[in-house]
Amino acid sequence: MGDILVGACSWTDRELLSSGWYPEGHRGAEARLRYYTTRFPLVEVDSTYYGLPSERNSALWAERSPAGFRFDVKAFSLLTGHPTRAGALPADLRSASAGPRGRTEADPELLDEVWRRFAGALEPLRRAERLGTVLFQFPPWLAPGASATAMLRRCRERTEGWPVAVEFRHPDWWRPDRYASTFGLLAELDLTAVAVDMAQSLPTSIPPVTPVPSARLAVVRFHGRSRAWGTGSKEDRFRHRYSPEELAPWTSAVREMADRAREVHVLFNNCCGDAAVRAAETMNRLLGTPSGAAREEDSTDSAFLF
Template identity: 85%
Template structure:
């Protein structure tokens, strides 16, 4: 069975910082990360979606984390087709990037430069074997079709050699009549499919399928089950405290995913107060996973695992 790593989708969220989860004496940037790594073996970096990462920050993350710890890094918004403010770009790119409606225009030259800087900034994580995966969370308007398939192929070409996970926000990707095509495409490109837990009563709800499309890594992200998903403030969208019963319904599927991939990342995105870290603590107990990294081997370690085949049973 592959390793199962559990963590939260941020260690710097303002609501988490004010929740009291970090003890006294652990309020500075370095102390926070060092404390977090004693509690979990994995974290998702969401700040890289809003602004390009820097080599300096990646280097500091490596220095402040132990061997075996994993950072899953969200791709910058411009690289996933989301609206991007020119102010989110480095100063020397802003003027050339300003387009209509005050958004950065994704012209080829700009994209080339952004891809170059984004990948360069992650090199310290990659060299230190701290990079778990790069998460490409595509917008809800990226529906299955010829254009979307081309986007995925271009994404893989740009990220050759990287571990990459893909989360779709358009539900048609995992509808019963489309899921086999999606599975085959991601498997062909060696892109990890991200399984999602979210409220299931909305037209935009992503089905709770658990495909394993890469034998290196499988990923599950828990967004909470608030009906305000897609509307309202961030706190309204993500305000949900998972019960042990809700999390227990996922443990069989997670274990099956671990039979099919060398590493499984379980991440909590219900970032409202300390809800995400508390859910991660509960899930760690339910799965019996370590609370801190105790390995130096990663998703590409040469251990023999059963190859991926279809989906694990969906949770109830």
């Protein structure tokens, strides 16, 4: 059975910082991360979706985390086809990128440079064997079809050798009549499929399927079960506290995924107050998995390399 790692989708979320979860004396950037790694072996970096990461920050994250800890890094919005403000780019790229209403035009040369900088910024995590995967969360309008398939192939060409996880937000990808073709495409490209837990009462709800097309990694992201998904404020969308009764049915599914992958990442994205870290603590108890980063591992087998 593969390793099961549980964590939250942020350790710096403002609502988490004000929740009291971090004890006194652990409020600075370094102290927060070091404390977090004593509680969980995994975290998702979501700030990299909103702005390009920096090599300096990656080096600091690697330095402040123990061996065996994993950072799953969310891909920058421009790389996943989302609207991106010119202000989200480094200053030297903004003047050449401005389009209508301040949105970034996806100029090929600009994309080349953004891809280059994004990859370079992650290099310290890769060298330190802290990089778990790069998460490409595609927009809800990316429906299955020839153009979407071509986009996935181009993305894989850009990320050859990277550990990459794909989360679809259009529900048709995992409908019963398309499941096999979606699974086959991801398996061909050696892309990890992200399983999703969310409210199932919405037209945009992603089915709670657990595909494992890549033997090296499987990922589950828990978004909460708010009916306000896709509407309202961030707090409205993610305001949900998982109960043990809601999480318990997932334990067998996660263990089955671990039978098919060398590592399974279980991440809680209900980042409202301390709800995500509390749910992760509950899941650790239900699974009986280690609460911190220290665990025995064969670094040549479990480390993902570019």
